[in-house]
Amino acid sequence: MALATASKVKPKPKTEEAKVFTWEGTDRRGTRVKGESRAANINAVRADLRRQGVNPNKVKAKPKPLFGGGRKKITGQDLSLFTRQLATMMSAGVPLVQAFDIVGRGHENPAMQDIILSIKQDIESGTAMSIAMAKHPLYFDDLVCSLVAAGEQAGVLDVLLDKIATYKEKTESIKGKIKKALFYPAAVIVVAIFVTVLLLLFVIPQFKELFSGFGADLPAFTLLVIRLSELLGEWWWALLGSVGLFVYSIIYVFKRSRTFREMIDRVSLKIPIIGPILNKAAIARFARTLSTMFAAGVPLVEALQSVSGATGNIIYQDAVMKMREEVATGQSLQLAMRQRDLFPHMVIQMTAIGEESGALDDMLSKVADFYEEQVDNAVDALSSLLEPMIMVVIGGLVGSLIVAMYLPIFKMASVI
Structure with a gap:
């Protein structure tokens, strides 16, 4: 009986790790555009671009720089800057997902950029911002996650983000x-x-x-x-x-x-x-x-x-x-x-x-x-x-x- 029950349990599919891809394509007006996107695979990038009205012509994984990728350690200054930029965006009325996208792509530290875009991806899939941030406990402690959760529940996320910043x-x-x-x-x-x-x-x-x-x-x-x-x-x-x-x-x-x-x-x-x-x-x-x-x-x-x-x-x-x-x-x-x-x-x-x-x-x-x-x-x-x-x-x-x-x-x- 135990064996029969165990055989019905299907193993959870492994989620692919998000990667950075570079792409080129044309928008609805026929203008050539290019950029970078973070996704699990090339198909996900193409689907995301089509939703945005971009017809992708070329999509490929972004090559890693020589000598280990040159990634910098995430510092407290990086986190402080991210929080202040996000608070400013939210106070200005920029939608949350768009704010994450702007701040993430504009951050100078690639390691911090990856974390911000990863949180953005979770939010897009319906995860609360506090829960998405809690997946990175090395950088967002209980204090920050608790404050973000309080802001989400009270509908004053912009105010709480300003306090956190x-x-x-x-x-x-x-x-x-x-x-x-x-x-x-x-x-x-x-x-x-x-x-x-x-x-x-x-x-x-x-x-x-x-x-x-x-x-x-x-x-x-x-x-x-x-x-x-x-x-x-x-x-x-x-x-x-x-x-x-x-x-x-x-x-x-x-x-x-x-x-x-x-x-x-x-x-x-x-x-x-x-x-x-x-x-x-x-x-x-x-x-x-x-x-x-x-x-x-x-x-x-x-x-x-x-x-x-x-x-x-x-x-x-x-x-x-x-x-x-x-x-x-x-x-x-x-x-x-x-x-x-x-x-x-x-x-x-x-x-x-x-x-x-x-x-x-x-x-x-x-x-x-x-x-x-x-x-x-x-x-x-x-x-x-x-x-x-x-x-x-x-x-x-x-x-x-x-x-x-x-x-x-x-x-x-x-x-x-």
Whole structure:
């Protein structure tokens, strides 16, 4: 019986992967036209062109460029630009499918273009935009899909897309500022190491040959620098391999161990100068995301679920999830925030005012604006502070090596 039932079940036909085709043809007025279309096969392209009133003469698969196709990685800036362009099109009254077609074909990144046209194809087949976007979770998270779904249900998709675009632009701006804040200390360390290694490998050996004919004891500091130069010259490959292995291990463990990420996030929040910037950035993301979702009509408990992943820090993520559990049992948001030792008094008070006045989204938006400006000012101050520090660190290292090499010369001069 089981075999008879199984024999009646037909396997699902495999869907062909959409490809890009180039075509040439003539329109209804006899004018020659050409372009590109994305479809499963050539027959689908021909059928689509005929529906548009184009008589296709030549259709062929678009050849892939040499050396792997030259595809670029999809960045947050790509997604932000796509959302803003789509919001602008929708606000101008352009139909959804046509808006996707215009934005997709005009995007500079081929990988992003493929995703946009794939979503357009799903929408054309009757799939809701939120569901079509949810098929690409690496690029459209639950937050974006939830907001799009809310816009579709309420018939205000253009308004929600504008809110998403603003949210994306603000969060990308914060990410850029954080990267800028972390770049300067890393630059100081890398440049200092590079200059030191350069001197130890190529300059110090020249002095070593000069000192070999002195016939006198060298100062301890000079001997130390010469030993370091010899060690680096002989074992540079082992040192380079060890550094590479260490960096790879850190990245590997960071991606796979939540405990390790939590430790890194906790320590990073306590680093002088950098820590306060990361704290302010996390609060800005929290406030901006919650404000956007609450303004879109997403229930607070559901909104906090998406907000937790948008803070960019596991410490804040865990805190928001605990707040969500407390809010779900009937506790106010400001009281749940007060029990966490992460939110400043001003943020809690603004949240309390928003809850009491029924304008929580407006209050949180003002909090986000304030902390985004704070992050901007802090990053600018950090840049101004670190520029002279770079010179001091590099100057100190180079100066120390120079002093070490000239100490024997000064010693000889004093004896003479």
